[in-house]
Amino acid sequence: MLQIAYIRQNKDKAIERLKIKNFNASELIESIIQKDEQKRKIKSDLDSVLSSQNNIAKEIGLLYKGGKKEAAEQKKEETKLLKQKEKELSDLFDNLEEEINSLIVQLPNTPHELVKPGKTSEDNEIVIEEKIESLGNEFRPHWEICERLKIIDFELGNKITGAGFPVYRNHGAKLQRALINFFLDEATNEGFEEQQVPLFVNEDSAYATGQLPDKEGQMYHIGVDNFYLIPTAEVPITNIFRDVIIEKDKLPIKYVGYTPCFRREAGSYGKDVRGLNRLHQFDKVEIVQIDTPENSYQRLEEMRNYVCKLLSKLGLHYRVLRLCGGDISFTSAMTYDMEVYSKGQDRWLEVSSVSNFETFQSNRLKLRYRDEERKTQLLHTLNGSALALPRIVASILENNNTKDGVIIPKCLTKYTGFEIIKY
RNA sequence: GGAGAGAUGGCAGAGCGGUUUAAUGCGGCGGUCUUGAAAACCGUUGUGGGUAACACCACCGGGGGUUCGAAUCCCUCUCUCUCCGCCA
Secondary structure, three states, X not given: OOOHXXXXXXXXXXXXXXXXXXXXXXXHHHHHHHHHHHHHHHHHHHHHHHHHHHHHHHHHHHHHHOOOHHHHHHHHHHHHHHHHHHHHHHHHHHHHHHHHHHHHOOOOOOOOOOOOOOOOHHHOEEEEXXXXXXXXXXXXXXXXXXXXXXXXXXXXXXXXXXXXXXXXXXXXXXXXXXXXXXXXHHHHHOOOEEEOOOOEEOHXXXXXXXXXXXXXXXXXEEOOOOEEEOOOOHHHHHHOXXXXXXXXXXXXXXXXXXXXXXXXXXXXXXXXXXXXXXXXXEEEEEEEEEEOOOOHHHHHHHHHHHHHHHHHHOOOOEEEEEOOOOXXXXXXXEEEEEEEEEOOOOEEEEEEEEEEOOOHHHHHHOEEEEOOOOOEEEOEEEEEEEEEHHHHHHHHHHHOEOOOEEEOOHHHHHHHOOOEEEO
8 A cells, every 4th residue: 555645645657657557546546635625624623622621621620529510510511512522523534534535545656767667568678587408308288297107186276275275295295395494494494484374364465465455356255264375375474564663783684485386276277277376375485585675686686596596406497587567566676577488378377476565554554664763664575486386386297307207306305205296 | 163361662561531742661772970881861753645944634453433531431243362162
């Protein structure tokens, strides 16, 4: 959520920036500013009414103490009008506040200056491409390989739960566990502190990171207890810092967590959902950073480089895209997507997305630090996948397939205990 | 799941209808003293809104109510603790 003060002071700039996201904000922003002005006017009127009431109450207290009962009773009369006024003003105030809030949540985050205009993913800018020779030579879609090796069973998942809930079996399960451990160990070596967090969150948490109110349909909801299944570890990990003021010397915060993720993916279909490409439940290792506005873009670059390093170690041909205005998410100011070229499907698969949200999340989280003058300021939050498991598994299977089996990347063998999954 | 108790500032903990814009202690920060440190002493120390700066307003788990006036009384929700039951 953008800050009201920012909108007020940078109206034209905000409108200009949001055009990059193909979002015409002028009407919305005008309306917000106008209502905000009204709101502040009413607030000051309301405050003076409350102030009068406080004073009268104090006087009445003193009169009673002095035994002047009649005078006190008379004073009470004076509050009648004030109370009525208070009711009117506070109703107005509440309504305005609600209206402003409902408008302001419709505004996307303003993109960073480096984010270029564009309509679709076609317009994303390729920042880096690292072509790494694959270990395999027989390229097939991973679902065929899985079936032959009996390592991931989609049908079985259908029986137990439904589509999008595969069962990883035998070497498939081990490969997955190896990857999780590899990612966690790498992140720890890079200075990220490991966290294990709840897989369900309450409404407040879902709201704070922006899943609610607009993306409600993407989450699984447990009605009796009013919990949401997390769509990403970003939600619980970032919410560690809800309503927190961090001392500057504790920054940057670098956290990593492994969790399963749950997404309803309503409306998805076709080749995008085949096999491991899109699931309702999948595993992911997520990295989160929190730092000051001055440092946050340096942190973003670090995270990007870190993810690239992982992909290199895995021996996967990858590229890094800086998302254009049309493709970047609602909440992000700048996003890099990492894609891996998967030979069996002959397509690029998105395996990571690292973003700087600037103050868009911290504003709702009320996540702040104290600056040199001991004043509180909003922090910048960043996060990224490092990495999402299913598509990594898919591309390892597809790129490393040989007639004898799938070759395990060198960096993983100490975790798997085997070097090849044999036919 | 049953019964009871409770939720107050960074922490501990008083206050149970009117100089409380919350006592006191610890911790933090600044200072005096000291070669330096400790101790002692003095001062200071929540968040948000608002203002040029003050004033002023809101906040004692969340929401609602009673009252001229609520941390304090009532209703409701959430959470925590103790005992019992169940249980990985």
